[in-house]
Amino acid sequence: MTPLVLDLAARTRAALGWWMLGILAMATYVVVAYDTMVDLDALSELYESYPPALRQLFGEVDLSTMDGWIQVELVSYLPLLLAIYGGIYAAGAVSRETEQRTIDFILGLPVSRTDFIASRIIVGLLNLFSICLAVFLFLVIGVALVGRTPSAGNYALALLNAFLLSGALLMAYVAIATVVDEQSRLTGITLGLTFVLYILTAAFQVADVPDVVRWLTPFEHYHSAQAMTGEGLPALPMVALAAAMTLAAAASVYWYNRRDL
Amino acid sequence: MSIAQEPPPLEMRRLTKYYGSHVGVQELDLAVNAGEVLGFLGPNGSGKTTTIRMLVGLLKPTSGEARVLGRDVFLESVSVRRRIGYLPGDVALYGERTGNELLRLALRVRRMSEAPLAAELADALGAPMDRRVKKLSRGMRQKVALVLTLAHDPDVLVLDEPTSGLDPLAQRALLDILDRAGQRGKTVFFSSHILSEAEQICDRVAILREGRLIVQDKVERLREQKYKEVMLAYSGPPPDLEGLDGIQMVWKHEGRLTFRVRGDIGRLMALLQGCAIEDLTISEPSLEEVFLDYYRGDAT
Numbered sequence: 230m231t232p233l234v235l236d237l238a239a240r241t242r243a244a245l246g247w248w249m250l251g252i253l254a255m256a257t258y259v260v261v262a263y264d265t266m267v268d269l270d271a272l273s274e275l276y277e278s279y280p281p282a283l284r285q286l287f288g289e290v291d292l293s294t295m296d297g298w299i300q301v302e303l304v305s306y307l308p309l310l311l312a313i314y315g316g317i318y319a320a321g322a323v324s325r326e327t328e329q330r331t332i333d334f335i336l337g338l339p340v341s342r343t344d345f346i347a348s349r350i351i352v353g354l355l356n357l358f359s360i361c362l363a364v365f366l367f368l369v370i371g372v373a374l375v376g377r378t379p380s381a382g383n384y385a386l387a388l389l390n391a392f393l394l395s396g397a398l399l400m401a402y403v404a405i406a407t408v409v410d411e412q413s414r415l416t417g418i419t420l421g422l423t424f425v426l427y428i429l430t431a432a433f434q435v436a437d438v439p440d441v442v443r444w445l446t447p448f449e450h451y452h453s454a455q456a457m458t459g460e461g462l463p464a465l466p467m468v469a470l471a472a473a474m475t476l477a478a479a480a481s482v483y484w485y486n487r488r489d490l
Numbered sequence: 491m492s493i494a495q496e497p498p499p500l501e502m503r504r505l506t507k508y509y510g511s512h513v514g515v516q517e518l519d520l521a522v523n524a525g526e527v528l529g530f531l532g533p534n535g536s537g538k539t540t541t542i543r544m545l546v547g548l549l550k551p552t553s554g555e556a557r558v559l560g561r562d563v564f565l566e567s568v569s570v571r572r573r574i575g576y577l578p579g580d581v582a583l584y585g586e587r588t589g590n591e592l593l594r595l596a597l598r599v600r601r602m603s604e605a606p607l608a609a610e611l612a613d614a615l616g617a618p619m620d621r622r623v624k625k626l627s628r629g630m631r632q633k634v635a636l637v638l639t640l641a642h643d644p645d646v647l648v649l650d651e652p653t654s655g656l657d658p659l660a661q662r663a664l665l666d667i668l669d670r671a672g673q674r675g676k677t678v679f680f681s682s683h684i685l686s687e688a689e690q691i692c693d694r695v696a697i698l699r700e701g702r703l704i705v706q707d708k709v710e711r712l713r714e715q716k717y718k719e720v721m722l723a724y725s726g727p728p729p730d731l732e733g734l735d736g737i738q739m740v741w742k743h744e745g746r747l748t749f750r751v752r753g754d755i756g757r758l759m760a761l762l763q764g765c766a767i768e769d770l771t772i773s774e775p776s777l778e779e780v781f782l783d784y785y786r787g788d789a790t
Contacts, residue, residue, distance in 0.1 A: 233597035240586065319674060333578035334592075334638070338599045339571045490548040 233340060233348035237322060238355065244321075245356050248364050252307075256364055259302045269293040269440045276301070280455055282434035288454025293396040295372060296380050300457040304387050307364065308451055309427050316419025318356065323406035324415040330477055334490055346407065346481045353399045357398045369458030386456035393470040394451050398423070400477035407485040430439040444469070497560050498523050499646050499677040500545070504554035507540050514540035517554065517702040522679050522694075527672040529688030530681040531781060538681035539579050539713055541698075542650045545679070546576045554660035558646055568788065575642065579650035579681070581635040585624030589634035591619060591639035605641035610638050614663045629655040640671075648673060649680040653687055665691050685781050697784050699717065705783055712780050717750040720758070727763055 266272060273293040276284070287305045290297035323346075326332040335345060365381075366390045374378035402419045409415045430448035443449050450466035498521040501712040509515035515537035522528045545556055547567030556563045558570045582593055589612075597605055601739050612619050617633035618626060626634065632655045640647070646748055647668070653661045667689045668678050682688055688695050689709060692710075696706035705712065715740070722729070723746050731737050736752035745768075755772065 232595055236595050240584065246584055321715060330580065330582040331577065331584055333548065333576075334581075334583055334635075336548060337576035337578065337639075339568045340599055341568045485549075490543075490552060 230340075230344040230348050233335070234351050237348055241256055241318065241322070241352060241356060245359065248380065249360055250366060252310060252360060253367050256303055256367050256371065259299055260368070260375055262302075263298050264375060266298075269298075273297075274364075275429070277289040280435075282431050285434040286431045288457065290458055291453050295347070295377050296383060296457045297374075299368065299384075300387070300454055303364075304384075304453045304457060307388075307453075308391045308398075308448065309423065311360060311391060311395030311445055312398040312423045312427075313351065314360070315357065316402050316423060317416055318353050319349075319399060319406040319419060320404035320412045321416040322353065323403055324409055325412040327410040327490060328412055336490065339407050340483045343482050346403070346485050347478075350400055350403055350478055350481070353403065357395050357399060358366060359390055361392045364388060380459070383457050383459055387453035388463050390451055390453055390456060390462055390467070393467060393474075394447060397473040397477065398447055399472045399473050401482070404477045404481040404484065407481050408488065447473075497525075497557065499559050500557075500648075500679055502541070502545075502556045503746070505541070505544060505551055505556050506553045507537075507544060507549060508552045510540075513537075513701040514549075515698070516545075516701050518695055520703060523678050525672055526693045527678040527691050528677060528680075529692035529695040530711075531683065531695050532681075532684065533683055533686055534697045537701040538698060539650055540701075542576075542648055542679075542681060545648050546571060546574070554713045558648075569608060573644060574646045574648055575637040575639040575644035577635055577647075577649040577652050579654070581631055581637060582613060582621045583631060583638075586622060586712070588622055589619035589637060590680065592623070592634070592755070593641060594620065597642070600642055602642060606643050608637060611640055611667065614667060615660050616663075629657060630651040632656055633660060640667065644676070646677045647679065650758055651682055652680055653682065653684060661687065697722055697781060699784065717752045718755060719748070719773050720748050721769075721771040722747045722749075722762070722765075722767065724765050724767050726766045729765045731761065734758060734761060 270293055273291060278294040280286075287301045288297075290300045292298060292301055326335065332345075336342065364385050368384045369379045369381050400413075402422075405418060407413050409418065426446060427448050430446050433443050433446060433449070445472075450470050452462055452466060456462050500522040502520045505518040505520075506516050510513060518541060520528075530538055530541065535727050540549060543562050544551050545558065547564050547570065550564055559573055559716075563570050593605060593608060593735045597603070608619075611617070612633075615633045617637045618630055619634060619637060621630075623634065624737060632652075636652060640740055641650070649668075653664055665687055668680065672678050672691070672693065682703075692709055694706060694708050695712065697704050717736070725745060728742075728747065731739075732748070732756060735753070737748075738750040741748040
């Protein structure tokens, strides 16, 4: 499996670089812009007046603090960006191989289907981890450079949560990709799903829905605001995300091993 | 003491594939021996690619089984593919990679440090291994894919239309390579709808029609079993062929006859003894004519 991992990692490196560049550009803006805000207290008051559902989505934080600012302006929606990356990645790394028949070359070699899917999952997770790590390092260094004390532990926990959530979504998208052979169709499906799931999380903040339904909404398991305010991460949602990743990986392998290619 | 007989390197038993209610292939029974080159013939849509994709584990048989080197092609697919060279039809390779990079990837997967035949094959076929695949024409891509398929010197070759897209020189080079592979004891199974290439190198051919194997035999025997074409020039009265079974007149004009005859040629010769023959040519049909006969459904 290692040669497949190395090969795919090399082939996705350029795209990963562009994604990182974009996200780090946003992070730069967030870190640099904080000190240029004229009246942070007024901004914080404005934020307090936002509808509760929207505040829930961005996080119940004090916008006048650096960590609160970073949470609302970057960290709160980072999993949305990473999930979009995950959908595009799954379409390229799995569906495209079947659609363009490059799968015949790979599976003409002594590679099991399980190894093929595992290599796609591993590279996807490594890429997501790389983005999260880059954001973490950037925040720590960037905040220090603007003369403030970085809350490295808080950033690490928030980005760990972002990684687990986007990882679970990426693996779910890989599972869907094992049965959808067209790259463009899978991209459409995953982007649509991502946005619907994100909006549902906000909608469920105001709607009276059973807890079990909330639990089935992936973005419900994102608790970066808690992490960024030093309250740590709740264990159960993290376990749920890890379980979802395991389940998605098992489904991918199961479906891929049983289908015709 | 009895000696256990080695199973043929490539074997299909009642191999069947349905796509829903549509028949892909049905109850194929076929074996290819070591050192044998078998041409798997049939027009587009006859089930050649379906069969080949089952042999490498990409498609799951609906029923029946196929074994390569004694191993089930679906259940033990990885160990089968370790020992075979598979060339897909309509080859697709990663466009941003060069042939050499793809070869290194294939070798790493096969846990080999070098490919014993790569340089020789690339040279013989004229494969541009150092250029990005996306910059190559279809024929050039096919050459690169052939090097990737054959470089590790596999025991069994499973090739789906290997000459597709190749120029005549490369076609000739490839047929020589496959012929030599057979002579070195390799098992070669290749599909084609170009009969002349099968005729040149195959020990045996199997002909597929609408998913069913309609005949498998040595090329010479297939020719022998079919009609012979007779061209006769004579003076005087024409020979009376009425009493001869299996005659099919093709052309008749002023002292010249062209006809086809099946079965024992001796009876024809006896009948012609009383004729003033000026010229006589008896030729065997080409494999193409045999093939077309099977497809027209008038095979004997």
